[in-house]
Amino acid sequence: MLEPGGRLLLYTGSAILDGGRDELREGLAELAAAEGAELDYRETDPDVFGEDLERDVYADVERIAVVTAVIRKPA
Structure with a gap:
């Protein structure tokens, strides 16, 4: 939960699925x-x-x- 006026900042990787x-x-x-x-x-x-896409876990990515x-x- 964020307090009014609060922010959450996120910098990460996201797997974009086929399609x-x-x-x-x-x-x-x-959220x-x-x-x-x-x-x-x-x-x-x-x-x-890109090299990670060769792993089985990323088959649908x-x-x-x-x-x-x-x-x-908002505050």
Whole structure:
């Protein structure tokens, strides 16, 4: 939970599934909406860690994007 006027800053990688679905973005959007907060979500590098896509765990992943997310709760 964020206090009024609070922010959560996140810089991470997000697995973009085949077809372009970004489950991290979807989850953060749900969280922000439930908290009455705003989400600013941006891909800062659309395709990194390409060598990791060869691993079985990434079989359904199209690419891995570096993302920056800010969730702000109005004061």
